[in-house]
Amino acid sequence: MLKNSKNPGVSWLFKMAWRDAKASYKKLVLFMASMVLGIAAVVSIQSFSENLKDNIALQSKSLMGADFIIDSDKPINKRVQQIIDSLGGAQGSEISFASMAAFPKVNGTKLLQVRGIDGEFPFYGELETKPKIASTNFQKNRSALVDATVMLQMGLKSGDSIKIGSTTFPIEGSLKSVPGSTALFSSIAPPVIISQKMIEQTGLIQTGSRIDYKYYFVADARQDMDKLDEKLDPILDTEDADLDTHKSTSERLGRRYENFGRFLNLVAFIALILGCIGIASAINIYIKEKLPSIAILKCLGASRKQSFLIFFIQIAGMGLLGGLIGSIAGVFLQQIFPLLLQGLLPVEVEITLAPKILAIGILLGLLMAILFSLYPLISTFYVSPLRALRIQLDQSLRSKKVAIIIFLLIFIFVFLFSYWLLEEWNYAFFFVLGIAITFSILAGIGSLFMKLIRKFFPASWSFVSRQSLLNLYRPQNQTLVLVITIGMGTFLISTLYLTKDLLLAQASVEEQANSPNLILLDIQAAQKDSVANVIKAQNIPVLENIPIVTMKVESIGGISADEIRQDTTSSVNSWILNHEFRTTYRDSLIASEVLEQGKWIGDVSNQKMIPISVSNNFAEDAKVSVGDTISWNVQGVLMNTSVASIRTVDWSRMQLNFSVVFPKGVLEDAPQFRVLTTKVSDDKTSAKLQQELVKRFPNVSIIDIRQILGVIEGLLEKISWLINFMAFFSILTGIIVLIGAVRTSKFQRVRESVLLRTLGARSSQILKIFAMEYFYLGFLGSLSGIVLSLFSSFLLARLVFETAFSPNLLPIFLVLLMVTFLILIIGVTNSLSVIKSPPLKVLRKKLG
Template identity: 35%
Template structure:
């Protein structure tokens, strides 16, 4: 019965504040909605990945190599074919493709034979295109190719020295990402015509793949385990259905968890909203509490009433949130579709809904604990005398427990949502630090408002500023909530901006914007002539010499790799390097150790300059020796200097640079850099190059720029979608935080107006106060965001941070204005009613 009394009282006590409590519900709802949406989506993704992994791969096993398969591997593969296992092959390389329209573009050419895919369906337009193009000299292309080349189905395209008729375009290709078409649009041609293109020449990179239909998971795994070292030693990659499940599952899990963290902020903001709401609510209820105490209600009873109320707010908000979340998860595949290689099957995840409800209730109760502790200090004597202020009992144990519960909950929920426990803890710590800094800033605001009080300012300004530090001010909670919202949104903005800036092509007229790759030695003259005839300047011609590492100091690479305990960066020993040689340092690199080639040096061996990250990965440094296998010839070199390289610049950069004179006679290709002043000029030159030097690939940096912009924009779109939840709950909390001061403000302004203040003056006072609050919160939030943005770009993305003061200024202004507007809207009744009505309303 007593429990029922608490529930009844909790319900009755919401009378008259239901509108405001609904607001807090909305704050919790936004958080729960994002949790439920992301959580359900994640479950659905995991299930879909499990059921569709085979379709994504299109086969049971894929084996690939960035060149012709070595003989040992070929014999292993042949033995499988001999055993009756069905296989199909493909070769993939980049090449210029020229259309009837005269447009040309660097595309992915994929020679493939008829069997693929063994699982899943490739949808083409017309539907018969995929099944029939193998029969003739025909091509099936990604839809984007038609746009890029200004071509239609039925047109003829030239690839190398052969022509193909476009039989159709792809609508759905299993395992494709939406962004894929933008990054590397493909042209599929029958495998048997690859030779005729005559594109696979020296220095060109072509990936060879073999697909197996081998519907016996154990046998596949057995084969892979058995041949693992052989495959690894020959740099042959392989993918099983299980690998797809793992990799794709992990990647998508991480993606959704990152988004979940963004959504989690919404929940924490919601909790903060509930806390600040309960804080003020409790203040208004002190009389009631004192009366209840007088009438004999014990502390726990009163405490239970208001804790239950917080729980009810949480439950209400969580229910709304869960429904919203379920609706949003249906939308998520659309928002994230570009990053999903499969069609997500959406089903309602009741487990997530239950978790969402629980989290909503828990969050709001835990956040309410702190303000509710005040209830315990309420003395029944306050009912007798209005002016009675009890000596506040410090309750260090209760406070510590409440604080510990709050911290534990935030850490718990973060760890539950984060990609890894460590990241969850880091996230919680970051939130803690941000909250701490914001609290200090809020304290600083009240303090400096007092300290540097504008004594000479007009009365309304003085009164407005004084409101910041008057008793029962809302400075701390408003600054916390606003500052937090500002912090998150600005951090996202800074990171996005930095990413975009990083990949932006220099508009400086001396920088190259057109690059010719794979120019053979005997084609240099012809290319130079074409460039001259189109007025394209030669900004640079960079030789490229492919090589592999054969020894490091006195150990052969095989010896180093055979010891599996030593070096984790095995790819650094195995990869194919592309070296160059030159006598000068470019603007995208800086020497960090040793001497460049122009300094005299007493060493014996040919000198190289190495990328410092590679040197660190290989655990070698200045003076160490590396022997390179350059097309069968071993060349021993000595590390003379280390460089730091800015890889994000669109310039040819190299892990290792040789001093001139060593590689000059080695087999090599060239990269030519030039700049076209107009798209038309560039296109004409490109066309002539493609027609005459079919193997030369032309890359228009402007196009790459567009592609990257597109991808980054799509990613930030997904992130912003999640940030929307934080914004929504932030706004709700802002309105809530300001609404809670209304009671007090109504009282004050009635008094002021009784004393003769005009409505205009009261409005100005309110505007001054909110402007100050908005500025304090905004400045702190932006300051934190700059720090966080720098940290994220520097440590996580490893790029330099791009901060636009103008943009920050605009954000700050926007926040300050929003605060003033919300404040003004919220106080409009205050100045509209005659003061007597307000005073009477209050006294009743």
């Protein structure tokens, strides 16, 4: 009997746990490794997100170039000017708009964002130029700073010229970076900076031109940005202006990248859950092997609580160590994120240690290890001491009530952790539900496969083929665990790939014969026929000639916009009241629209109450339905309308869509400008047409949709590469679980190998048996994941993107082959030592 067996003390429990762990350390290390990967992924993303948020906050003034900005899309009125004066006047200002620019030296054109700057802007950060002196010389020399990438593309250098509108500017230098530019917009319309005094000389400020007016301020150090925003922003909103502080800008940017980080966190969290499922399965086998030892301990006087605690301490220690290693690995892993996200981040990220995230990683390792090991650990309570004296058949050694409690605890923990990542209860619930459904389907596929093999066992097959199938449902098989882990990893990678293809296919217009790929903006009413003639003269069709009339909401349902703004109980979205709508008129629906409610009216003669059609998102945000009235301010003229119909609009299509559409017979005489669309066959034709249009109509802006698609595709490639990189953790976790499963059941397989050799099987036959088994597992797991990804992508295509689903199956097929081959190699490599084990050594161990 154990000395003081009833109360041997905590130290004895730790000693026993340590001694047993040392004897089984190879198995425990592999169990821990599958958890380490998931923790490393979660910690790296969380830590990087924290660093990014901190860096955005620290560099918020440099991002904006000032402490705060007042901006408007029209010249400011007297009230806004009074507010600016009350703040001590703006220290700098800017007028900006998109426009085509010509480069006489190379006879080329390009859509650029023209920024006319006045004052010492930027007040934080700097205009990075080459040569450096160009950043201060361009205003006094009346020259231009041109985006460095554009200069490289066009083969330009300082001293060459750029023509903007009707004015030609010498190029003072190349512009490397400028506060206030976003990476996405800069890749479509790169910036060119000139003196604000020269803006009017370009002749580009005309009716319908989309022009932004910004006023930059340097605040007193004691100024509270939150109070300033709270006080002035509502007032400026009523005057068609807006206030942006450096603090609100950094918060907005932080939220934008937080959402992306949350998505990556979920991918990493799935890898962690897969690892924990691997742990649960491996511990289950590990504990089964330890049952005779537990029975002996009980014979010597150990209580069932003590035998339980010995292995509980082992698992807890493994969780703590795994959490620590995973957290440290995550800190190093985050160092590569700035490289993976190059071009997507708004700031240079300085990586620092985040103690809070490290602590969370360690705690996560402990909790996950304990929770996912409790179910197999509970069997130690029910081991009889008689097991040490006689062989017993395997039987259920767990209480169903306790099992339910454990599974409930796991569900609650996963849900709470998901909520911590997503910060939304409903998102967390659906995420956990989605994981449960996916895991259940994969588990169901594995179980069904094993049942089908048993029911329709191919008795006529060769010995090797039959034995490899038998191994899939032998005692201590790992079929379910490996199908789930391999299937989930493959599912993630395949779904992300197919979704990226859906996004690109939704945006692509190259294969659509009647879809435009050039859009001509800011065409004055008097120019529309001349511009159209230039296009037709080059044997290029004019696909659309769309009139645009700008207006604002004056009242909804007889209540003025000002009253609605002041009503704190109103649920009308503020953008409806503050937005300057660009509307059109026509007599029919277009391909991107579907009538949802009401009746389409395309032509009217009575203009007392004009029937209009609004998009469903407008109706939802404005809280209007068919029959409700809206009054519009059309550049000083009030126009009363009623909602005759509500449309569903496919905004993802690369064409001009409108929230509000008037019938013909109403707006023809209103001040307006035109948008023409056309389709060119190749880059050469496009360049020739753009050169001619810019030469004759410098105010016309041209958007090349193919260029936008190229930018979008590049961004999606970067994002999907990073997501796939994180999804690969799931596949890697599956591989480690596979290695752990092979190691854990190694003695079982050694005995099988000895018995097979005793019966006359050759080593080559046994190797083939193991190879075929792992081929089945790899193929079944990856095929299950791919089938699920095809189904989920089909649902996304039909329900979310509302488009046809025609996937490219070649890359998916390659994923199937690669994952299957990888599992086969890992399985066979780890089985070689099993085959080489001497039979006598195994038999002696068994007899002993």
